[in-house]
Amino acid sequence: MEDSRRQFLKVAGTAAVGLSAAPAISAVAASGGHGAQPHVRKGADALTAKQWGLVIDTTKLDHEKIERIVEACHKTHNVPDISAEKVGEKTAVRHEIKWIWETHFHNAFTDQPSKYISEEVEERPFLVLCNHCEEPPCVQACPTEATFKRPDGIVIMDFHRCIGCRFCMAACPYGSRSFNLRDPRPFIKETNLAFPTRTKGVVEKCNFCAERLAVGKPPACVEASEGAIIFGDLEDPHSEIREVLREHHTIRRKASLGTGPAVYYII
């Protein structure tokens, strides 16, 4: 008994010495000339905002345009095409990955059902994607800060930190998140080397093309939409997007939940 206690004290003492030396060691390491904190500089052309947002003018969209938009987004971001031909119909539905996709009015706006909806709106295709909420429930749910909100309002993910618990998917009221139930790489037709591919077991979703904004380019969906999608800073009253919002009546998906979606729809 006495022996083991002495042993313990010895080990504890050594550890204490080690710990007290730690600051000195790190001080020496810091003075090594590399600078204290890593610093990310903004590119000269980078587009910046306080809260990025989108206005989707649904009157200007049709199936072909939407197909081009979805393709542009998915190609840019190496979103796999886990199609029915390759894995069978049932598996394709379960394993699907999508960042932006087409749906109907009643699916996009489940809380605004109209019994006697106009035929034209019922037929009209609607684009849905991550809403980059002002108060994102997915960020609140994430246990590792793998999903976080940037100062410019973009809700973004660190694919390398995600543990794949899928709490964010349960938290998202818009179904905007996908989970890699299998290795996605064999399902990417052409890999875009400018953007990372993902591994199995992590969640992914729209990132508002943060990587394109950083080099002065608009989001891929905006570029492919030929004017049907407007992007800009929602907090800047002089921005184009605010001008559009002043001129048109818009609605947001499930705004009553208080998440503050930053994607607006002109109906």
Add this chain to the structure above:
Amino acid sequence: MLEYAIKGDKKYYGWIAVLLGLIGVGFGFYLWQLKFGLGITGLSRDVSWGFYIAQLTYMVGVAAGGVMVVMPYYLHDYKAFGRITILGEFLAIASLIVCMLSVVVDLGQPMRLFNVIIHFSPHSMLFYDMIVLNGYLFLNLVIGWNVLQAERNGTHYPKWVTPLIYLSIPFAISIHTVTAFLYCGLPGRHFWLTAILAPRFLASAFAAGPALLVLLSLIIRKVSNFDPGREQIQTLAKIITYALIANLFFFGCEIFVAFYSNIPGHMDHIKYLFVGMHGHGVLVPWMWTSMALMVLALILLIPPITRHNESVLAVACVMLFIGAWIDKGLGLISAGFVPNPLHEVNEYMPTFPEVMITIGVYAIGALVLTILYKVTIGVKEEVRA
């Protein structure tokens, strides 16, 4: 005291071998899941949590149920439970191990598990769930072991254990409350978005946990010389009865609010569970079975004449345990995701590998429980001799 765990007859070793076999098979399937990804399960983009997380939810309840023997003994000085508190505490340990393993097998990137600690985020309910589950496990280990050791030595357990025992009571409540908070704080999931979810969880926990304890007590009486006691079992039966009544009452409240208010978002998931939706309803027969089992169990539990009959009581406990398992372990989690946020119906059913991995996880829990109970029985028999 662990030496008791290696002194057993053929039957004991046979049982251990069966469990090890199941663990081995489950582990094999888990290796497959690690290699392929969670795609070998029935999970999907829409139903992103399923069988694994449901087992966490159910077994957290069983673990919390252990407090139903701890509280009467330590807080209310109900002496009779002194014989079985240790059984409740050790059951909690085994259940918690099942819970934690269920979370681990559910992770897409299990090797990044410790990110939860390295990058801890106090705004996430999962962070608190980790704390309370580990805390409760630790408390039960320390308390159970010390109390049992004291019993073996014929002494009183050390004084410093007492505050831990008191602390374990709110911890038991908290594990199930926080687990309910994982679900009921999410804005878009109307099925879970109800303040009664945590109370409902607790009620079903205080029914299912003690029901399992009654069954285990009856088994222990059969296979060993230690009798947990008739009075003890009968008191547990009363606790189970009240808890089951509360559970069904809370469920009734849920039904009333959803259907009297007539708000579609609140009714949809319940409709999906009990009558199906858009022609989809794999869970319908399960849910009616669950309700029937729980109501039948209650009918057997309320009249003293049936409750006092231990064979009938055992049947009621089995029915209740299975009924509550279907309700929580099958219906509650996946139904929260059906219909999905865009009102589409994509159903979920666990796949064979998923079930085998779950059985493996339960087998690990059963192995831990077997060893802990073997030690307990060994001590109790020795003290009596």
